[in-house]
Every structure is written in C-alpha cells, then in structure tokens.
Amino acid sequence: TAVIPVNEKVGAGGELHQTAAGTHPPMTTNQGGIVADDENSLKIGERGPVLLEDFALIEKLNHFNHERIPERVVHARGAAAHGFFELTDSLAEFSRAKILSEVGVKTPLFARFSTVAGNMGSADTARDVRGFAVKFYTQEGNWDLVGNNIPVFFIQDAIKFPDLIHAAKQEPDRGFPQAQTAHDTFWDWASLSPESTHMLMWIMSDRAIPRSFRMMEGFGVHSFRLINDAGTSTYVKFHWRPKLGMQSVVWDEALKISGGDPDFHRRDLWNAINIGSPPEWELAVQLFDEEFATSFDFDILDATKLIPEEVIPLRVIGRMVLDRNPDNYFAETEQVAFCTTHVVPGIDFTNDPLLQGRNQSYLDTQITRLGGPNFAQLPINAPRCPVRNFQRDGHMQMAAPKGRVSYSPSSLDSTTERTNPTIGFKSFPAREAGDKLKVRSPTFADHFSQARLFFFSQTEPEQNHIVSAFIFELSKVQTEAVRLCLMGRLANVDEAIAKRVANGLGYEGPIAKAPTTVAVRTDLKPSPML
Ligand code: HEM
Numbered sequence: 234t235a236v237i238p239v240n241e242k243v244g245a246g247g248e249l250h251q252t253a254a255g256t257h258p259p260m261t262t263n264q265g266g267i268v269a270d271d272e273n274s275l276k277i278g279e280r281g282p283v284l285l286e287d288f289a290l291i292e293k294l295n296h297f298n299h300e301r302i303p304e305r306v307v308h309a310r311g312a313a314a315h316g317f318f319e320l321t322d323s324l325a326e327f328s329r330a331k332i333l334s335e336v337g338v339k340t341p342l343f344a345r346f347s348t349v350a351g352n353m354g355s356a357d358t359a360r361d362v363r364g365f366a367v368k369f370y371t372q373e374g375n376w377d378l379v380g381n382n383i384p385v386f387f388i389q390d391a392i393k394f395p396d397l398i399h400a401a402k403q404e405p406d407r408g409f410p411q412a413q414t415a416h417d418t419f420w421d422w423a424s425l426s427p428e429s430t431h432m433l434m435w436i437m438s439d440r441a442i443p444r445s446f447r448m449m450e451g452f453g454v455h456s457f458r459l460i461n462d463a464g465t466s467t468y469v470k471f472h473w474r475p476k477l478g479m480q481s482v483v484w485d486e487a488l489k490i491s492g493g494d495p496d497f498h499r500r501d502l503w504n505a506i507n508i509g510s511p512p513e514w515e516l517a518v519q520l521f522d523e524e525f526a527t528s529f530d531f532d533i534l535d536a537t538k539l540i541p542e543e544v545i546p547l548r549v550i551g552r553m554v555l556d557r558n559p560d561n562y563f564a565e566t567e568q569v570a571f572c573t574t575h576v577v578p579g580i581d582f583t584n585d586p587l588l589q590g591r592n593q594s595y596l597d598t599q600i601t602r603l604g605g606p607n608f609a610q611l612p613i614n615a616p617r618c619p620v621r622n623f624q625r626d627g628h629m630q631m632a633a634p635k636g637r638v639s640y641s642p643s644s645l646d647s648t649t650e651r652t653n654p655t656i657g658f659k660s661f662p663a664r665e666a667g668d669k670l671k672v673r674s675p676t677f678a679d680h681f682s683q684a685r686l687f688f689f690s691q692t693e694p695e696q697n698h699i700v701s702a703f704i705f706e707l708s709k710v711q712t713e714a715v716r717l718c719l720m721g722r723l724a725n726v727d728e729a730i731a732k733r734v735a736n737g738l739g740y741e742g743p744i745a746k747a748p749t750t751v752a753v754r755t756d757l758k759p760s761p762m763l
C-alpha cells in the first residue's frame with residue numbers, strides 16, 4: 234500500500250495538526266522569533282475573544298493586508314524572463330555605447346511582454362498592442378528599450394496619451410469592457426482622432442493577436458540618436474525579429490483561447506524556457522542621417538509613421554536569448570521599472586514629442602506604483618555596475634552608506650567626481666531655436682497615406698482579416714454616429730475599404746469621407762516587408 238507522506242500530531246485542543254512528511258525548519262516572525270503555534274490565535278479561554286497581544290497573528294494579517302500594490306496604469310498584464318544580449322556586429326562607428334560596440338560580450342537583461350489596456354487579471358489573447366520592454370544591465374548603467382510589437386503609435390503628442398488610455402480602458406461608470414477595443418468610448422475617440430488611423434490598421438490586423446510572445450516582433454517606435462566618440466549623431470530605429478518567425482492566431486482562435494486559457498501567452502513563454510527551448514530574437518537597426526531625415530516623405534519625429542524597410546534596410550547587430558524564468562513573479566515581473574530615460578552614453582533622444590512626454594511619465598508613475606523614490610535599489614532594477622551619488626533617505630531606503638557626508642563637493646570625507654565629460658552621458662548638442670508655441674508641425678499632417686500603404690502591403694487573407702476585425706469591432710459599437718464617423722475615416726484611407734466594412738455592417742449607400750484637408754498619397758509603393 235502507498236504511504237501517505239504526512240506528519241500528524243494532535244494539538245492541545247484535540248485538533249489535527251498536519252504537515253508534509255520529513256523535518257522542516259521552524260517558522261519565525263519577521264523579527265526572527267520562533268512561532269509556537271501558527272494554527273491558533275491567542276484567546277481568553279478556549280472559546281473567548283481573541284487578544285490583540287497576539288503579535289504573530291497581527292503581523293501575519295497586517296502583512297497580508299498590504300500585499301497588493303497598484304497595478305501599472307497601462308501594460309498591467311505581463312510576463313517576463315531573464316536572458317542575455319550578444320552583439321554580433323559592432324556599431325562603434327556610430328555609437329560610443331559599449332553594448333553596441335563590443336562584439337561577443339554577453340549583457341544580462343530582463344524582458345517583459347504585456348498587453349496595454351487590460352487589467353492585471355485580463356486575458357492574454359485580447360486584441361491589443363503588446364508591450365516589448367527590455368532592460369539591459371550594461372557595464373555603463375541600465376539601458377531600457379521600452380517598445381511595442383507594432384512599429385507606430387496612436388498619437389503624435391504625449392498630451393493626448395491620457396485621453397487615448399481613458400477611452401480604451403473600462404468605461405468609468407460601469408467598469409467594463411476590459412481589454413477589448415470593442416466599445417463606444419474607444420471608437421468614439423479614434424474616429425475623432427485622425428492621427429490614430431495608421432495604428433488602427435495595425436490594431437485590426439493579425440499583429441494584434443499574436444500566437445505567442447516568442448513569435449512577436451518588437452519596435453522602439455521612435456527615432457533615437459546614436460552618438461559616436463567624435464560626437465556625431467546618426468538616427469536609429471530599433472527592431473526585434475523573432476527567430477521563430479512572426480505568427481498570429483485568427484480571431485476565432487483568440488476568442489476561444491481567451492475563454493479556455495486566459496494565461497495562454499504567459500504559460501507558453503514559461504513552458505518554452507522551462508523545457509530548455511529558449512526563445513531568441515535578432516536586434517536590428519535602421520540607421521539614417523540628417524540628409525535622409527529631411528528628404529523622407531514623412532517626419533521622422535512623428536511616431537505614427539514608419540520608415541519602410543526597403544527604403545532603409547534593417548541591419549542585424551545582435552541577438553537576445555531568454556533562457557531563465559523569474560524566481561518570483563512579484564519581485565521581478567511586477568516590480569521591474571522600465572523607463573525611456575534609462576539610456577547609456579552613445580544613445581540619445583530626438584525631439585519626437587511623444588518620446589519627450591514618455592521621458593516624464595515613467596519615473597513619476599513608478600514613484601506611486603513602487604512606493605517611493607528608492608525602487609532602483611530593488612534587485613530587478615538595480616544596475617550591475619557601481620552606483621554612487623548623494624541621494625538619501627526616503628521610503629524604503631535599503632542602503633546604509635557610512636559617514637557624515639551626503640553632499641558634494643566636500644573635503645570632510647570621501648566624495649565623488651562630479652564632472653566626467655569624457656565618460657559620462659552628454660546630451661547631443663542639437664541646435665534648437667524658435668518661438669515657444671503650442672502647435673504641431675505641418676510635417677505631421679498626413680494621417681492616411683501610410684495607413685493605405687500598410688493595408689495594401691498585406692496579403693489578401695490578411696486584408697480580409699483587417700476588414701472582418703473592423704466589422705466585428707464596429708458591430709459592438711452602439712452609437713451610430715461613432716460608426717459612421719469611423720467609416721468616414723476609413724474612406725479617407727480608401728473608399729473601397731470603407732465600402733467593404735460598411736457593407737459588412739449592413740450599410741448600403743456610399744460612405745461620406747470624414748472631413749479632412751489632407752491629401753492622401755497613392756503613389757507610395759506597398760512593401761511586402763510590412
Ligand atoms: C508602460 C506611459 C507611450 C511602451 C507605461 C506606463 C506608463 C506609460 C505610465 C506604466 C509604467 C509603470 O508603471 O512601470 C506612456 C505615455 C506614453 C506612452 C505617457 C505616450 C506619451 C508608449 C509607447 C510605447 C510604450 C509609444 C512603445 C513604444 C510601454 C511599455 C510599457 C509601458 C512596453 C510596459 C513596461 C513594462 O513592461 O513594465 N507607459 N506610454 N508606451 N509603456 Fe508606455
């Protein structure tokens with residue numbers, strides 16, 4: 234007969250006390266005191282009231298009561314893994330960053346994939362953008378490439394981000410729908426935000442329902458700068474390309490999976506790593522100079538536009554392998570804090586107004602989310618190189634530096650060198666001049682040409698999927714004015730697309746174009762690489 238592996242004792246009150254078989258170290262409180270009885274609270278008599286004096290009980294309940302922290306205001310649902318980046322092709326000519334110039338060096342990293350709109354407990358296969366954030370622990374400090382699986386974005390200026398997210402998240406009065414684009418508020422906002430049109434095409438495409446995190450592309454989206462030893466700037470766009478190829482599910486599969494296994498993507502990533510099949514991506518760059526930037530059809534500071542790959546081909550420079558699952562979901566996946574300002578010398582920003590807004594947002598939200606200004610000390614966030622400065626105190630300070638001096642300059646005690654022009658991060662001295670204005674550059678105006686380009690670069694089945702997705706989504710919209718406006722927006726892109734969607738929704742007549750002063754370019758050649 235099988236032996237049931239249990240130790241059993243009878244407690245003072247006659248209750249059964251069971252643990253797994255074997256010997257175990259004693260349980261302690263957080264102060265290290267050994268707990269005499271973790272099954273019964275302290276009472277007056279056997280059936281009397283419970284005493285507040287039971288500090289082991291109070292500590293245990295108090296800690297439990299504070300287990301939750303706020304989830305991320307966006308990208309709340311995610312899964313992550315450890316791994317490394319290995320450079321295979323040096324960009325030393327363009328960047329002084331060691332991670333981009335030292336071939337063969339393996340840099341440890343942590344990558345987190347996420348949906349954007351859904352809450353922490355939502356389903357993995359919702360139609361949504363996926364976050365693709367990578368924290369590289371370089372010798373020169375942390376570099377975070379905080380990207381998405383779609384190369385463009387909904388808006389051009391950060392001032393619109395709260396509106397976009399408020400429209401996409403649950404409606405404030407009813408608290409639903411969750412993780413679905415299919416509701417009036419999202420489409421209301423989108424139909425009145427022409428700059429979102431290109432991204433809508435991507436969101437309605439199969440890109441927004443990936444088969445697996447392991448089969449997604451990733452994009453830095455914005456144009457960044459690389460700066461070399463001589464101080465010369467080259468523009469760069471970053472791309473991740475999955476070794477397994479890009480794959481998606483179809484909408485019916487996504488719906489069924491959402492019900493059958495809401496953890497589909499996180500389980501898939503965990504299992505692949507667990508069985509020793511680590512996913513891998515190539516890191517590739519598009520490099521271009523000021524001359525290209527000024528002659529390109531669209532503004533390279535506009536995050537709703539991309540640079541087609543046949544115009545600037547991708548140059549593969551390295552690989553990322555994710556080969557270790559987190560030890561602890563909360564400590565690592567939940568507490569990791571990515572930020573677009575985490576850059577190293579040799580990588581710099583551009584004036585993209587969306588990027589500039591992001592540069593403010595992440596640190597600010599993390600001070601709330603992670604309970605104060607010291608979260609960079611958490612192991613998952615801490616750089617793997619020396620950190621020396623005189624910031625001190627604050628909630629959850631974990632370091633205990635010795636000495637009287639917490640300022641600089643000082644001759645009383647050891648101090649730091651505050652001026653390190655040759656090795657420190659120096660902003661590219663871009664020449665800027667102009668009046669202070671609340672305007673948008675007219676070079677950002679064309680919202681439809683690349684939307685058109687994207688649609689017609691898709692294969693016929695993929696185009697059909699986009700049309701079906703618009704029909705499905707808009708069929709859930711209850712306000713007719715919103716449906717009509719959005720179809721008018723599609724007519725701005727191409728009347729035939731609008732007609733197909735309109736017919737699918739039961740509209741017979743022609744669809745009026747939404748008002749716009751923008752002329753759509755039809756001369757741009759669709760690219761199979763999109
Ligand atoms: C997460 C703001 C646009 C990618 C977040 C968070 C905020 C935020 C507040 C939560 C951070 C946290 O709690 O740790 C913004 C603002 C944007 C913007 C204000 C526009 C103005 C974008 C764009 C991308 C992006 C364009 C992609 C290129 C991400 C990713 C995360 C994230 C991947 C999740 C990071 C993680 O896994 O922890 N964003 N975001 N965001 N954002 Fe953005």
